[in-house]
Structure formats: structure tokens, C-alpha cells
Amino acid sequence: MAYIIAVAGKGGTGKTTLTGLLVDYLTRVGKKPVLVVDADANSNLNEVLGVKVDYTLGDLREKIANADFDTEDPIPASMSKQDYLDAYFGRTLIEEDDYDLIVMGRTQGKGCYCFVNDLLQGRIRKYVDSYRYLIVDNEAGMEHISRGTLPAIDMVILVSDCSRRGIQAAARIQELVNELALKPSAMKLIVNRAPDGVLDPGTAEEIEFQGFDFAGIVPADPLVYAFDCEGKPTIQLPVDSSARIAFEEILSRIIV
Numbered sequence: 001m002a003y004i005i006a007v008a009g010k011g012g013t014g015k016t017t018l019t020g021l022l023v024d025y026l027t028r029v030g031k032k033p034v035l036v037v038d039a040d041a042n043s044n045l046n047e048v049l050g051v052k053v054d055y056t057l058g059d060l061r062e063k064i065a066n067a068d069f070d071t072e073d074p075i076p077a078s079m080s081k082q083d084y085l086d087a088y089f090g091r092t093l094i095e096e097d098d099y100d101l102i103v104m105g106r107t108q109g110k111g112c113y114c115f116v117n118d119l120l121q122g123r124i125r126k127y128v129d130s131y132r133y134l135i136v137d138n139e140a141g142m143e144h145i146s147r148g149t150l151p152a153i154d155m156v157i158l159v160s161d162c163s164r165r166g167i168q169a170a171a172r173i174q175e176l177v178n179e180l181a182l183k184p185s186a187m188k189l190i191v192n193r194a195p196d197g198v199l200d201p202g203t204a205e206e207i208e209f210q211g212f213d214f215a216g217i218v219p220a221d222p223l224v225y226a227f228d229c230e231g232k233p234t235i236q237l238p239v240d241s242s243a244r245i246a247f248e249e250i251l252s253r254i255i256v
């Protein structure tokens, strides 16, 4: 069974950036095979990884949920929805050399999604067994995890900005995770984009106050931002990028 790591945090804190670097780290140190799940409806992890996405789980879910109204390209009468899902699930898997990627995609629509989500759940659980790590990039609400589409988590990496209010927001997400009874065996806080990699004493005090398991700081790195603006995959950052060095040092401590 794969070791499952979910990356969570409020909007724009750097979840997707760090998820990409995490995947790159795991594959480089030989902790593979890795399955990466982009569980953000407004997904862009593929940009960070430099991968093209043609077909998402959302597309498949939509197709099955709306099958009864689809006259143009109906599911063949000889096929059950389960058969169709089994036949087409592989199309949602983007295979790279060192990892595979599944994009959950958007979720809204008029069809019956509970049914499809149940089908998906079973399929994903079967898949997970063939990987050593499953890495999930979440949206702040952790929708797929809270709905149980994805299996139980081993570690949550909470990403926060370096402000006191950012830490308070991370504490609320930590609370949400606890309320969902997800019971990850580890929940680590990482502060991202700290100027010069230094924590303000006020922020440090709040981290202490909230009782976080604090894993470390990733500095604000102009290269990360520059790569993003130029449309270059983050995982192509040079090895001496300050964000990359700091994050990998943290990972070497928290990931066994």
C-alpha cells in the first residue's frame, strides 16, 4: 500500500509549487514509483511538472454521470458504467518516466456524481497498491479527501505563508483535518516564501501557540517566481535554488 502524502494549505501559499518539488525529490532519491494526484479543480500542477494533460478524471466522471442524456456519443448499450469506467480509467493516467499523474479536474455538473465517485473510489484504491508513494495536491477545502474519493492519508504537509494570520489559517485547516477524522500519522507545517528564509518572531510565537509540528522554512526565492512567470516548469529549477535546497533539507528529515 502506498504511503500517502497530502499537501494542503490556504490559497496561494505554494502547495502546488512544493508538491512538484516533492515529486521531483522522491523520484530523484529513488522513492518510486510515485502516483501524483492533482485534486484541485482549478488544476495547474502539470505546469509545475511540465506535463501536458488531455483527459482528466473530471472528464471521465462527467461522461459517466451524464451518460443517460448523451445522444451524440453514448456509452454502448453492451457496457455498464462500471465497464466504461474500467475501460477508460487508464486514459486519465499520464505516464512519465518516474511518476504517473492523474488530474481530478472540475467537479460541477448536473449528473449523478455520488454514484460515479463511488465507482472512482474503488478504482483509485485498486490503483494505489501499485505505487510506493501517492502525493496529492489539494485545494484549500480538501474536497476529494473530505468526500473520501481518495484513500486515508499518512502525512499532511500544511503549507503556510509567513504571516501570523497565515499560521492561524493553517491552524483552521489542521482543525478541519482532525474533524474529518482523517487521522494522518503525521501533520507537518512548512512556512513558505519567508523573506530571506527568516521567520518573524511574531509568526514563530503563533506557530508555538498553535502547537504545530513545525518542519521548517522555505525562503522566498525569486527564481521560483521567475520560472512561473516565464512558464517554465518549477521542477527545472537549478539545484542551487534556495527554495529547492531548503525544501529538500526538510524532506530529508520528514520523509522516511
Ligand SMILES: Nc1ncnc2c1ncn2[C@@H]1O[C@H](COP(=O)(O)OP(=O)(O)OP(=O)(O)O)[C@@H](O)[C@H]1O
Pocket: 009, 010, 011, 012, 013, 014, 015, 016, 017, 018, 040, 139, 140, 192, 193, 194, 218, 219, 220, 221, 222, 224, 225, 228, 243
Ligand atoms: N518559495 C517561493 N518563492 C517565490 N515564489 C513562490 C514560492 N513558492 C511559491 N511561489 C509562487 O507563489 C505563487 C503561488 O504558488 P502556488 O501556485 O504553488 O500556490 P498554491 O497554494 O498551489 O495556490 P492555489 O491555492 O491557487 O492552488 C506562484 O506564483 C509561485 O510561483
Ligand SMILES: [Mg+2]
Pocket: 015, 016, 017, 040, 044, 137
Ligand atoms: Mg495549487
